Amino acid sequence: MVVTAAVVVDYLADPKSRERETRRRWARKNRERRNEAHRLWYAKNREKQQVKYRLKYAENREKDNERCKRWREANPQKAKESYRKGNLKKSYGLTLDQYKQMLQEHGGVCAICKQPNSNGKRLSVDHDHRCCEGKESCGKCVRGLLCDSCNKGIGILRDSPIVLFAAIEYIMKHAEQGE
Numbered sequence: 001m002v003v004t005a006a007v008v009v010d011y012l013a014d015p016k017s018r019e020r021e022t023r024r025r026w027a028r029k030n031r032e033r034r035n036e037a038h039r040l041w042y043a044k045n046r047e048k049q050q051v052k053y054r055l056k057y058a059e060n061r062e063k064d065n066e067r068c069k070r071w072r073e074a075n076p077q078k079a080k081e082s083y084r085k086g087n088l089k090k091s092y093g094l095t096l097d098q099y100k101q102m103l104q105e106h107g108g109v110c111a112i113c114k115q116p117n118s119n120g121k122r123l124s125v126d127h128d129h130r131c132c133e134g135k136e137s138c139g140k141c142v143r144g145l146l147c148d149s150c151n152k153g154i155g156i157l158r159d160s161p162i163v164l165f166a167a168i169e170y171i172m173k174h175a176e177q178g179e
Contacts, residue, residue: 102145111126115147123146124145124151125137127142
């Protein structure tokens, strides 16, 4: 903040301004302490706050949606990354950094066929469907990153090693006959 004569006069003239500035300085110095106090308060008042937020959202839904739409249009790259981060966290319990680490560990290619995704999209997060029903994962059953073809392939084979081995035998049997 640039200190000018007008700022100093305003500060001295307005006791509320001085008080506000004092609270801000204290908050900056005691950020961890303040955050912990807020976490404890929120834990006690969670239900009441959620009701308050739901009501506020319901009252301002159209205005909020319009504001968000304008932001997404003005910041398409940030919006895409924000959506990706939220989707990874919600669906697989992964952060974007964890996804990038897995991608680096896989060398940027599919864990099965060792090829990049043929459609140019990101690799899909594969998880064991027996652990978690539906599309969302607990995060503990994430197995790796797969291209669309391999991900769909093991999905069609119902993640079953027995079915997969039967498919391998079938392909090998007919490959030998074709030679």
